[in-house]
Structure formats: C-alpha cells, structure tokens
Amino acid sequence: MNWPVALVVQAFLCLMSCAPSFASGVVSLNLCTDQLLVLLAPERVAALEPLARDPALSFVAAEAAHLPMVRADAEAVLRLKPDLVLAGQYGAQMTVALLKARGLKIIQVEEPQDFVAIATQVMRIARLLGVEQRGAALVARMQARLAALPSRKRGSALVWEAGGWTSGPGSLADAALHAAGWRESGTGGRIGLEALLANPPDLLVTETAPSTPSMATNLAWHPALRGIARRTIPPELLTCGGPFSVGAAELLAR
Amino acid sequence: MRAGLLLWASVAGLAIASLLVGGAGFGIPDWLILWDIRVPRTALAILVGGGLGISGAVLQGALRNPLADPGLLGIGGCAAFGAILVFYWGISALFAPALPAGAMIGAALGCATLMAFAGQALSGPSLILAGIALSAFASAFIALALSLAPNPFALAEITFWLMGGLEDRSLSHLALAAPPILLGCAILLRLGRRLDALSLGESTAATLGLDVSRTLLLCCAGVTLAVGAGAAVAGGIGFVGLVVPHLLRPLVGQRPGAVLAPSLAGGAALLLGADLLARLAPLLLPLGSEPRLGVLTALLGAPFLVRIARQVAP
Numbered sequence: 001m002n003w004p005v006a007l008v009v010q011a012f013l014c015l016m017s018c019a020p021s022f023a024s025g026v027v028s029l030n031l032c033t034d035q036l037l038v039l040l041a042p043e044r045v046a047a048l049e050p051l052a053r054d055p056a057l058s059f060v061a062a063e064a065a066h067l068p069m070v071r072a073d074a075e076a077v078l079r080l081k082p083d084l085v086l087a088g089q090y091g092a093q094m095t096v097a098l099l100k101a102r103g104l105k106i107i108q109v110e111e112p113q114d115f116v117a118i119a120t121q122v123m124r125i126a127r128l129l130g131v132e133q134r135g136a137a138l139v140a141r142m143q144a145r146l147a148a149l150p151s152r153k154r155g156s157a158l159v160w161e162a163g164g165w166t167s168g169p170g171s172l173a174d175a176a177l178h179a180a181g182w183r184e185s186g187t188g189g190r191i192g193l194e195a196l197l198a199n200p201p202d203l204l205v206t207e208t209a210p211s212t213p214s215m216a217t218n219l220a221w222h223p224a225l226r227g228i229a230r231r232t233i234p235p236e237l238l239t240c241g242g243p244f245s246v247g248a249a250e251l252l253a254r
Numbered sequence: 255m256r257a258g259l260l261l262w263a264s265v266a267g268l269a270i271a272s273l274l275v276g277g278a279g280f281g282i283p284d285w286l287i288l289w290d291i292r293v294p295r296t297a298l299a300i301l302v303g304g305g306l307g308i309s310g311a312v313l314q315g316a317l318r319n320p321l322a323d324p325g326l327l328g329i330g331g332c333a334a335f336g337a338i339l340v341f342y343w344g345i346s347a348l349f350a351p352a353l354p355a356g357a358m359i360g361a362a363l364g365c366a367t368l369m370a371f372a373g374q375a376l377s378g379p380s381l382i383l384a385g386i387a388l389s390a391f392a393s394a395f396i397a398l399a400l401s402l403a404p405n406p407f408a409l410a411e412i413t414f415w416l417m418g419g420l421e422d423r424s425l426s427h428l429a430l431a432a433p434p435i436l437l438g439c440a441i442l443l444r445l446g447r448r449l450d451a452l453s454l455g456e457s458t459a460a461t462l463g464l465d466v467s468r469t470l471l472l473c474c475a476g477v478t479l480a481v482g483a484g485a486a487v488a489g490g491i492g493f494v495g496l497v498v499p500h501l502l503r504p505l506v507g508q509r510p511g512a513v514l515a516p517s518l519a520g521g522a523a524l525l526l527g528a529d530l531l532a533r534l535a536p537l538l539l540p541l542g543s544e545p546r547l548g549v550l551t552a553l554l555g556a557p558f559l560v561r562i563a564r565q566v567a568p
Contacts, residue, residue, distance in 0.1 A: 197278065210405060
C-alpha cells in the first residue's frame with residue numbers, strides 16, 4: 001500500500017472512529033450566532049449568513065471574509081447537509097420552519113441583553129459544538145475585562161441610535177452603560193432632536209458614523225448637537241451581544 | 255394684488271407659528287433649537303412649497319392641462335430617485351452639492367421625457383397618463399435602489415422619499431437647496447406673458463411671435479431647479495402644485511400669467527401649514543412620531559384631484 005492511499009484510509013478510519021457526537025458542519029442563519037460560531041469553532045463553519053462579512057455589523061468580519069456564506073434560504077441550506085443550524089428568534093422564521101420539518105437539528109437562540117446572559121449563551125453554544133474549553137476561556141477573558149473597569153459613578157448618558165431611538169432599561173447598551181458607571185436616561189422609545197436638545201444628557205452615545213450614509217444614521221451628526229459631550233461606539237460591538245460587547249463598556253468607561 | 259398681500263401675510267403668520275412649535279414643545283425655544291432646527295425647517299417649507307406651487311401653475315399653463323402637477327407627472331419622483339442614487343452611495347457625503355445636483359438631473363430627465371411626449375401632440379388625459387407611468391417608474395426605481403442600498407437603514411427610508419418630510423433638516427440643507435430653488439422660481443415668475451400667449455394655442459402663439467420651444471425649455475429649466483432641489487432635501491411631496499393654482503384661480507382669474515406669483519405664495523403657505531400640522535400632531539395626539547408631510551398634502555390633494563377630474567370629464 002503506497003503512502004497516499006494509506007493516508008486516505010487512515011483519515012477515513014479516524015473519521016469513523018472519532019465520529020463526532022457533536023455537530024461538524026454548522027450553518028448559521030443569524031448575524032449574532034455567526035459571530036459566536038466563528039469565535040468558538042471557525043473550523044466547523046459550513047456557512048454563515050452574509051451580514052457576517054459586513055465590518056459595520058460584524059465583529060468577526062475579517063475572519064468571515066474567508067468562510068462560506070449562505071442566504072437564509074431553505075433549499076440552499078438543505079444542499080449543505082448541515083449537522084446543526086443556528087438561528088435567531090426573529091427573522092428567517094419561514095426558513096427555520098421548513099428546515100425543522102425536514103428533520104434538521106436547529107437551535108434558536110435569544111439575543112442576550114446583559115453580560116450574564118452573554119456568558120450563559122457562549123457556554124451553551126460551546127457545549128453544542130463540543131468546545132467547552134474555548135467557551136470557558138472566552139467567558140473568563142470577558143469577565144476579567146469587566147472586572148477591570150473602573151467602578152466610578154458618572155452622570156447620565158443617552159444611547160441615541162439610528163433614527164433617534166434610545167436604548168432603554170434592560171437592553172444590552174444599558175448593561176454596557178451600567179458596567180461603565182453611567183446612569184441610563186433613555187427609555188427605549190424614540191427621542192426627537194428637539195426633545196434631546198431641550199433636556200440634554202451629560203453624555204451622548206452614538207454609533208460611529210457609517211461609511212454608507214442613511215438619513216437615520218446622519219441624524220446623530222446634526223450640527224445642533226455640537227455642544228453635547230459625545231462618545232461614539234462602533235456598532236458591531238452592540239449589534240449583537242457577545243464577549244466582544246465588553247469593548248463598548250470599556251469605551252464608555254474612558 | 256390684494257390676494258397676493260393676503261397670501262404673503264398668511265405665509266408670515268404661519269412662519270412665526272412654525273418657529274414656536276416643535277418636538278421641544280410650544281413657545282420660544284432655546285437659541286440653538288430655534289436657529290439650527292426651526293429656522294431651516296421653516297425656510298425650507300416656504301421654499302419647497304413655493305417652488306412646488308409655482309411649478310404646478312407653470313406646468314398647468316404650459317401644457318394647458320388642469321391636472322398637471324410636478325408630483326403627479328413624475329418629475330418629483332425622478333428628482334427623488336436622482337437624490338437617492340447620490341445620497342445612499344456616499345457621493346453626497348464626499349461632495350454635498352452632489353445631492354441637489356443629482357436630484358436636478360433626475361428632474362431634468364423626467365421633465366424632458368414629458369416635454370417629448372407633449373411635443374408628440376400628446377395632450378389632455380394621455381399626457382397625464384404618460385406622467386403617471388413616469389411616476390410609477392420612478393417609485394419602482396426608488397424602492398429598488400433603496401432595497402439595494404448598502405446602509406441597512408436605507409430600506410426604511412422609502413417612505414421619506416415617496417412621502418416627503420422636513421423633520422430634523424439643518425442649515426446646511428437650506429444652504430444647498432435655497433439657491434437653485436430661488437433661481438428656478440425667478441425663471442418661472444418671468445414666464446407669465448409667454449404662458450398667456452401660449453394659452454391661445456401653440457400655432458396662434460407662434461404667429462404672435464412666441465418662440466414656443468424656447469418657452470417650454472425655460473419652463474423645464476425652472477421646474478427642474480425648483481422641484482429638483484426641493485426634492486433633494488424634502489423628498490417627494492405631491493399635490494401642492496396641483497391644488498394651489500386651482501384654489502387661487504377664483505381669486506386672481508383664469509389667465510395663466512396671473513396665477514404664477516400667487517401660486518408661489520400659496521404653495522409656501524400650504525406646505526408651511528401642512529408642516530405645522532405634522533409637528534402639532536404628536537404634541538396633541540398620542541402618536542409616536544410625526545405623520546409624513548406628503549401624507550398630509552395627499553390627504554388634502556387626492557379629493558381635489560377627483561374634483562378636478564370630474565370638471566374636466568367630457
């Protein structure tokens with residue numbers, strides 16, 4: 001038996017013997033699960049949702065640039081024959097229902113809204129993928145960074161998102177503000193430009209100006225806001241809750 | 255003359271009211287809110303509304319069609335489409351005047367298409383049908399362009415470009431839109447005598463020494479400047495140009511030239527009033543946000559269109 005054949009046979013035998021009890025080919029249909037999957041087990045990726053490559057939304061855009069993509073389309077996903085499909089609770093629900101009916105293993109995860117929930121979710125997906133150690137390391141690093149934040153009390157802060165929407169109590173942005181010592185003054189509703197100026201917060205938190213404009217994102221740069229102290233957060237840190245979201249708290253604590 | 259004075263007085267009154275109402279509540283606001291938000295909004299309502307009003311009056315005169323309106327004929331939609339291409343693909347972020355320029359190119363193409371139809375002796379209802387087709391085309395391209403736009407928030411902004419709005423505009427929007435709108439209105443205001451001659455029919459006007467194609471070209475240029483620059487900062491606002499000349503004819507007479515200047519003031523007053531209503535609505539009613547400005551003008555204009563359509567029906 002010449003050696004390349006031996007290698008192939010050996011590889012085959014190995015695949016048979018260490019037949020994974022956990023998923024090997026994983027498809028993610030949601031930007032947030034995309035990022036956790038890439039952070040935990042990039043070698044398992046069968047396909048990611050295309051937004052994972054957008055550097056304005058995805059923390060792992062650089063890594064995702066080399067990974068395969070699939071749209072949330074039941075036919076395209078079925079052709080990949082994944083062992084596990086990760087999806088969110090919203091969006092692509094028709095696709096998820098179709099895939100479920102075809103007997104695929106689908107895990108739908110919630111969007112974590114604080115750092116405890118992020119740690120729980122990282123560990124849950126790490127277990128599903130059989131990479132508990134990597135999960136534990138990610139969580140430990142996040143918790144160390146959280147513990148290193150200065151525990152100083154600061155004034156009121158308003159997270160003013162695209163279109164004038166504010167993050168409210170119980171949101172991920174709220175968790176980042178609290179971790180940095182700020183008091184949330186948003187309600188979760190919309191605050192107009194005039195209402196904001198009539199009652200300005202100590203700190204205005206907006207997203208970093210995107211490279212591609214829209215009226216909703218341009219609002220944060222209206223010239224009337226020039227007198228208010230401002231901190232900008234790259235949107236990929238808070239678009240999804242993940243171990244990287246602690247970066248937003250670090251920016252706010254500066 | 256008295257009608258003109260009355261109209262400008264109402265514009266002044268509405269403008270003062272407009273400076274005293276907004277998201278921060280009633281009354282005299284902080285200097286910052288007054289100067290950076292309410293002054294540009296009020297001035298834009300006057301300019302955009304005035305431009306739409308006089309454009310409607312000119313188009314109705316030049317095309318000799320009581321249903322002509324820059325919105326209904328698709329010129330506003332073409333302008334919005336031009337603005338969208340420039341805005342969402344980041345060109346206007348690099349060079350701000352590209353925004354009104356893109357809108358004016360769109361408006362010019364729309365206007366030229368219509369004039370070409372009119373030149374083929376397409377008149378009356380068929381010209382309006384051609385305009386409606388152009389308008390549908392523009393709406394479809396607006397929706398297509400925004401669903402392909404690179405910013406994920408763009409899709410939600412289809413309503414702005416189809417329905418218009420003036421909320422949260424700034425002095426820089428005013429600086430971009432005011433010069434072309436003022437120039438366009440100046441061109442249109444001087445067309446009164448030519449339109450009067452044209453009302454006798456193209457051949458009669460030509461025997462009176464009127465250069466018909468030059469007149470149509472000037473109409474196109476003025477409408478392009480006024481409607482194009484307006485749409486760049488306020489989106490697609492319909493029906494102002496349709497309604498205003500019809501409201502004013504009983505006061506100032508049927509002669510096309512006599513309707514022009516009053517339509518400028520009337521359009522300004524109408525859009526200022528509608529914008530004031532849009533701002534009052536969330537203060538007085540349990541609404542989450544302002545109703546779109548174009549929704550209010552359409553609520554007023556659509557029944558009007560039915561009335562005019564019944565008058566012109568054979």
